[in-house]
Amino acid sequence: MFSKESLLTNRLKSIKYAIKGALLLLKKELSIKIQFCIALLVIIAGFVFNISTTEWIIQLLAIGIVMSIEGLNTAIEEIANFIHPEYHNRIGYIKDIAAGAVFIAAAFASVIGLIIYLPKIF
Incomplete structure:
Protein backbone atom coordinates (compact mmCIF):
# COMPACT_ATOMS: atom_id res chain seq x y z
CA MET A 1 0.00 0.00 0.00
CA PHE A 2 1.26 3.47 -0.90
CA SER A 3 1.41 6.17 1.71
CA LYS A 4 0.11 9.64 0.95
CA GLU A 5 3.64 10.96 1.16
CA SER A 6 4.97 8.60 -1.50
CA LEU A 7 2.01 9.43 -3.76
CA LEU A 8 2.66 13.15 -3.34
CA THR A 9 6.40 12.67 -3.80
CA ASN A 10 5.81 10.67 -6.99
CA ARG A 11 3.46 13.34 -8.38
CA ILE A 32 8.89 24.80 -30.77
CA LYS A 33 10.95 27.99 -30.49
CA ILE A 34 9.20 29.40 -33.56
CA GLN A 35 5.78 28.34 -32.29
CA PHE A 36 6.55 29.82 -28.87
CA CYS A 37 7.45 33.17 -30.48
CA GLY A 46 -4.89 39.54 -27.46
CA PHE A 47 -4.06 42.34 -25.04
CA VAL A 48 -3.75 44.96 -27.79
CA PHE A 49 -7.13 44.05 -29.32
CA ASN A 50 -8.77 43.39 -25.95
CA ILE A 51 -10.20 40.02 -26.99
CA SER A 52 -13.07 38.49 -25.00
CA THR A 53 -12.73 35.81 -22.34
CA THR A 54 -14.11 33.23 -24.77
CA GLU A 55 -11.60 34.30 -27.42
CA TRP A 56 -8.79 34.01 -24.86
CA ILE A 57 -9.87 30.49 -23.95
CA ILE A 58 -10.05 29.41 -27.60
CA GLN A 59 -6.74 31.10 -28.43
CA LEU A 60 -4.93 29.51 -25.48
CA LEU A 61 -6.38 26.09 -26.28
CA ALA A 62 -5.19 26.41 -29.87
CA ILE A 63 -1.68 27.41 -28.71
CA GLY A 64 -1.56 24.56 -26.21
CA ILE A 65 -2.75 21.98 -28.73
CA VAL A 66 -0.25 23.00 -31.41
CA MET A 67 2.68 23.08 -29.01
CA SER A 68 1.67 19.80 -27.36
CA ILE A 69 1.33 18.00 -30.68
CA GLU A 70 4.68 19.43 -31.75
CA GLY A 71 6.19 17.95 -28.59
CA LEU A 72 4.65 14.57 -29.38
CA ASN A 73 5.94 14.85 -32.95
CA THR A 74 9.44 15.50 -31.63
CA ALA A 75 9.20 12.50 -29.30
CA ILE A 76 8.03 10.26 -32.16
CA GLU A 77 10.90 11.44 -34.35
CA GLU A 78 13.44 10.84 -31.56
CA ILE A 79 12.11 7.33 -30.92
CA ALA A 80 12.11 6.55 -34.64
CA ASN A 81 15.69 7.81 -35.03
CA PHE A 82 16.79 5.78 -32.02
CA ILE A 83 15.17 2.57 -33.25
CA HIS A 84 16.19 2.94 -36.88
CA PRO A 85 18.92 5.61 -37.34
CA GLU A 86 19.34 5.08 -41.09
CA TYR A 87 16.61 5.99 -43.56
CA HIS A 88 13.73 3.54 -43.86
CA ASN A 89 10.45 3.98 -45.78
CA ARG A 90 8.26 2.92 -42.84
CA ILE A 91 10.07 5.24 -40.41
CA GLY A 92 9.70 8.05 -42.94
CA TYR A 93 5.98 7.30 -43.20
CA ILE A 94 5.60 7.43 -39.39
CA LYS A 95 7.48 10.74 -39.21
CA ASP A 96 5.40 12.21 -42.03
CA ILE A 97 2.17 11.29 -40.26
CA ALA A 98 3.38 12.86 -37.00
CA ALA A 99 4.40 16.02 -38.87
CA GLY A 100 1.02 16.01 -40.62
CA ILE A 116 -10.57 36.26 -33.86
CA TYR A 117 -8.36 39.02 -35.28
CA LEU A 118 -9.55 39.86 -38.82
CA PRO A 119 -12.76 41.53 -37.61
CA LYS A 120 -10.76 43.54 -35.08
CA ILE A 121 -8.15 44.63 -37.63
CA PHE A 122 -10.61 45.60 -40.40
Missing part, protein backbone atom coordinates in the same frame (compact mmCIF):
# COMPACT_ATOMS: atom_id res chain seq x y z
CA LEU A 12 5.99 16.07 -7.62
CA LYS A 13 8.71 14.06 -9.38
CA SER A 14 6.40 13.61 -12.38
CA ILE A 15 5.80 17.35 -12.53
CA LYS A 16 9.56 17.97 -12.29
CA TYR A 17 10.19 15.63 -15.25
CA ALA A 18 7.38 17.23 -17.26
CA ILE A 19 8.81 20.70 -16.70
CA LYS A 20 12.27 19.40 -17.64
CA GLY A 21 10.82 18.00 -20.88
CA ALA A 22 9.05 21.24 -21.74
CA LEU A 23 12.25 23.21 -21.12
CA LEU A 24 14.25 20.76 -23.26
CA LEU A 25 11.80 21.30 -26.10
CA LEU A 26 12.08 25.08 -25.80
CA LYS A 27 15.90 24.97 -25.60
CA LYS A 28 16.65 22.44 -28.34
CA GLU A 29 13.81 22.30 -30.88
CA LEU A 30 13.64 25.05 -33.50
CA SER A 31 10.00 24.36 -34.39
CA ILE A 38 4.24 33.09 -32.53
CA ALA A 39 2.30 32.27 -29.35
CA LEU A 40 3.84 35.28 -27.58
CA LEU A 41 2.92 37.55 -30.49
CA VAL A 42 -0.65 36.27 -30.51
CA ILE A 43 -0.90 36.71 -26.73
CA ILE A 44 0.35 40.29 -27.07
CA ALA A 45 -2.21 40.82 -29.84
CA ALA A 101 -0.72 16.05 -37.24
CA VAL A 102 1.22 19.19 -36.31
CA PHE A 103 0.33 20.76 -39.65
CA ILE A 104 -3.38 20.07 -39.15
CA ALA A 105 -3.34 21.56 -35.65
CA ALA A 106 -1.36 24.61 -36.82
CA ALA A 107 -3.66 25.16 -39.81
CA PHE A 108 -6.77 25.12 -37.62
CA ALA A 109 -5.06 27.35 -35.04
CA SER A 110 -4.29 29.80 -37.84
CA VAL A 111 -7.93 29.81 -38.91
CA ILE A 112 -8.94 30.45 -35.29
CA GLY A 113 -6.50 33.38 -35.20
CA LEU A 114 -7.99 34.80 -38.40
CA ILE A 115 -11.53 34.44 -37.05
Whole structure:
Protein backbone atom coordinates (compact mmCIF):
# COMPACT_ATOMS: atom_id res chain seq x y z
CA MET A 1 0.00 0.00 0.00
CA PHE A 2 1.26 3.47 -0.90
CA SER A 3 1.41 6.17 1.71
CA LYS A 4 0.11 9.64 0.95
CA GLU A 5 3.64 10.96 1.16
CA SER A 6 4.97 8.60 -1.50
CA LEU A 7 2.01 9.43 -3.76
CA LEU A 8 2.66 13.15 -3.34
CA THR A 9 6.40 12.67 -3.80
CA ASN A 10 5.81 10.67 -6.99
CA ARG A 11 3.46 13.34 -8.38
CA LEU A 12 5.99 16.07 -7.62
CA LYS A 13 8.71 14.06 -9.38
CA SER A 14 6.40 13.61 -12.38
CA ILE A 15 5.80 17.35 -12.53
CA LYS A 16 9.56 17.97 -12.29
CA TYR A 17 10.19 15.63 -15.25
CA ALA A 18 7.38 17.23 -17.26
CA ILE A 19 8.81 20.70 -16.70
CA LYS A 20 12.27 19.40 -17.64
CA GLY A 21 10.82 18.00 -20.88
CA ALA A 22 9.05 21.24 -21.74
CA LEU A 23 12.25 23.21 -21.12
CA LEU A 24 14.25 20.76 -23.26
CA LEU A 25 11.80 21.30 -26.10
CA LEU A 26 12.08 25.08 -25.80
CA LYS A 27 15.90 24.97 -25.60
CA LYS A 28 16.65 22.44 -28.34
CA GLU A 29 13.81 22.30 -30.88
CA LEU A 30 13.64 25.05 -33.50
CA SER A 31 10.00 24.36 -34.39
CA ILE A 32 8.89 24.80 -30.77
CA LYS A 33 10.95 27.99 -30.49
CA ILE A 34 9.20 29.40 -33.56
CA GLN A 35 5.78 28.34 -32.29
CA PHE A 36 6.55 29.82 -28.87
CA CYS A 37 7.45 33.17 -30.48
CA ILE A 38 4.24 33.09 -32.53
CA ALA A 39 2.30 32.27 -29.35
CA LEU A 40 3.84 35.28 -27.58
CA LEU A 41 2.92 37.55 -30.49
CA VAL A 42 -0.65 36.27 -30.51
CA ILE A 43 -0.90 36.71 -26.73
CA ILE A 44 0.35 40.29 -27.07
CA ALA A 45 -2.21 40.82 -29.84
CA GLY A 46 -4.89 39.54 -27.46
CA PHE A 47 -4.06 42.34 -25.04
CA VAL A 48 -3.75 44.96 -27.79
CA PHE A 49 -7.13 44.05 -29.32
CA ASN A 50 -8.77 43.39 -25.95
CA ILE A 51 -10.20 40.02 -26.99
CA SER A 52 -13.07 38.49 -25.00
CA THR A 53 -12.73 35.81 -22.34
CA THR A 54 -14.11 33.23 -24.77
CA GLU A 55 -11.60 34.30 -27.42
CA TRP A 56 -8.79 34.01 -24.86
CA ILE A 57 -9.87 30.49 -23.95
CA ILE A 58 -10.05 29.41 -27.60
CA GLN A 59 -6.74 31.10 -28.43
CA LEU A 60 -4.93 29.51 -25.48
CA LEU A 61 -6.38 26.09 -26.28
CA ALA A 62 -5.19 26.41 -29.87
CA ILE A 63 -1.68 27.41 -28.71
CA GLY A 64 -1.56 24.56 -26.21
CA ILE A 65 -2.75 21.98 -28.73
CA VAL A 66 -0.25 23.00 -31.41
CA MET A 67 2.68 23.08 -29.01
CA SER A 68 1.67 19.80 -27.36
CA ILE A 69 1.33 18.00 -30.68
CA GLU A 70 4.68 19.43 -31.75
CA GLY A 71 6.19 17.95 -28.59
CA LEU A 72 4.65 14.57 -29.38
CA ASN A 73 5.94 14.85 -32.95
CA THR A 74 9.44 15.50 -31.63
CA ALA A 75 9.20 12.50 -29.30
CA ILE A 76 8.03 10.26 -32.16
CA GLU A 77 10.90 11.44 -34.35
CA GLU A 78 13.44 10.84 -31.56
CA ILE A 79 12.11 7.33 -30.92
CA ALA A 80 12.11 6.55 -34.64
CA ASN A 81 15.69 7.81 -35.03
CA PHE A 82 16.79 5.78 -32.02
CA ILE A 83 15.17 2.57 -33.25
CA HIS A 84 16.19 2.94 -36.88
CA PRO A 85 18.92 5.61 -37.34
CA GLU A 86 19.34 5.08 -41.09
CA TYR A 87 16.61 5.99 -43.56
CA HIS A 88 13.73 3.54 -43.86
CA ASN A 89 10.45 3.98 -45.78
CA ARG A 90 8.26 2.92 -42.84
CA ILE A 91 10.07 5.24 -40.41
CA GLY A 92 9.70 8.05 -42.94
CA TYR A 93 5.98 7.30 -43.20
CA ILE A 94 5.60 7.43 -39.39
CA LYS A 95 7.48 10.74 -39.21
CA ASP A 96 5.40 12.21 -42.03
CA ILE A 97 2.17 11.29 -40.26
CA ALA A 98 3.38 12.86 -37.00
CA ALA A 99 4.40 16.02 -38.87
CA GLY A 100 1.02 16.01 -40.62
CA ALA A 101 -0.72 16.05 -37.24
CA VAL A 102 1.22 19.19 -36.31
CA PHE A 103 0.33 20.76 -39.65
CA ILE A 104 -3.38 20.07 -39.15
CA ALA A 105 -3.34 21.56 -35.65
CA ALA A 106 -1.36 24.61 -36.82
CA ALA A 107 -3.66 25.16 -39.81
CA PHE A 108 -6.77 25.12 -37.62
CA ALA A 109 -5.06 27.35 -35.04
CA SER A 110 -4.29 29.80 -37.84
CA VAL A 111 -7.93 29.81 -38.91
CA ILE A 112 -8.94 30.45 -35.29
CA GLY A 113 -6.50 33.38 -35.20
CA LEU A 114 -7.99 34.80 -38.40
CA ILE A 115 -11.53 34.44 -37.05
CA ILE A 116 -10.57 36.26 -33.86
CA TYR A 117 -8.36 39.02 -35.28
CA LEU A 118 -9.55 39.86 -38.82
CA PRO A 119 -12.76 41.53 -37.61
CA LYS A 120 -10.76 43.54 -35.08
CA ILE A 121 -8.15 44.63 -37.63
CA PHE A 122 -10.61 45.60 -40.40
